[in-house]
């Protein structure tokens with residue numbers, strides 16, 4: 001479903017990715033691990049089309065995403081890829097419900113249709129009572145669940161998460177991990193998760209290990 005071939009990336013004289021090949025199948029939950037500076041976030045950003053590689057190819061289903069540009073790329077990303085970051089990046093002036101709706105409103109779907117799905121998702125994630133609250137009024141775990149609902153609003157092919165539980169205590173981290181597995185069970189949702197959390201990494205279907213800009217285990 002997601003395939004990348006020979007991805008390279010450098011920052012000045014620093015070669016951050018040295019020819020990365022990776023394949024992920026529909027419904028898989030894959031963790032990406034490795035020491036600090038190994039290139040995990042850089043790879044995730046390139047696979048998520050948030051950053052451009054210097055060389056190589058990224059395919060999502062049958063689309064070569066590294067060839068898309070401008071509005072076409074932004075639209076593709078919004079429809080097909082969901083993101084969850086360590087610091088959720090929710091918009092502080094909007095309610096939880098509005099934050100979840102925004103990526104849906106940017107697409108072509110009707111406003112009401114997006115709201116109905118957002119309410120459904122927030123209910124499913126146990127946030128029925130928190131929909132009208134703004135992010136600052138929510139706990140860290142609740143904020144992260146809103147970010148997951150937002151990532152799901154357009155029914156993406158894959159959710160890419162960068163240290164999603166890095167800012168949570170162990171109880172909330174476990175809850176969020178469980179949520180990922182529940183979403184896979186219910187929707188066959190695919191995940192690629194950069195994490196330093198070993199407990200999460202071992203629960204995943206596969207762990208991809210990076211070292212010095214290369215994948216050293218678990219590429220397919």
Ligand SMILES: Nc1ncnc2c1ncn2[C@@H]1O[C@H](COP(=O)(O)OP(=O)(O)OP(=O)(O)O)[C@@H](O)[C@H]1O
Nearest residue numbers: 011014016034035036037038039040041042043194
């Ligand atoms: N925009 C940038 N400009 C220059 N160097 C960068 C940039 N982004 C990342 N790097 C460097 O590239 C290397 C890989 O960074 P990356 O964030 O991908 O590592 P990581 O494996 O995700 O590490 P961590 O676990 O600490 O988040 C690091 O040495 C980092 O300093």
